[in-house]
Amino acid sequence: MASDDERPRDDGTELIVGGLGVGAIGVAGAVLLGATCPVCVVATPALIGAGLYRKWRRRRAPLDAPEPPER
Numbered sequence: 001m002a003s004d005d006e007r008p009r010d011d012g013t014e015l016i017v018g019g020l021g022v023g024a025i026g027v028a029g030a031v032l033l034g035a036t037c038p039v040c041v042v043a044t045p046a047l048i049g050a051g052l053y054r055k056w057r058r059r060r061a062p063l064d065a066p067e068p069p070e071r
Contacts (some may be wrong), residue, residue, distance in 0.1 A: 012055035019047030 026040030
């Protein structure tokens with residue numbers, strides 16, 4: 001089993017977690033203050049979408065790689 005140091009960095013997961021964090025801050029502000037942050041409303045889906053796109057591209061990358069020529 002590979003340790004955390006040996007695994008390649010996954011930017012997609014970091015973006016998704018960041019989007020969820022910004023969304024949580026926006027929800028907390030809406031509940032506590034009664035107002036939503038416009039940046040939170042835009043940044044949350046943008047970060048989550050970018051993270052999902054990067055995860056999709058990363059999983060698809062081995063499929064897009066050209067096969068080596070046969071010898």
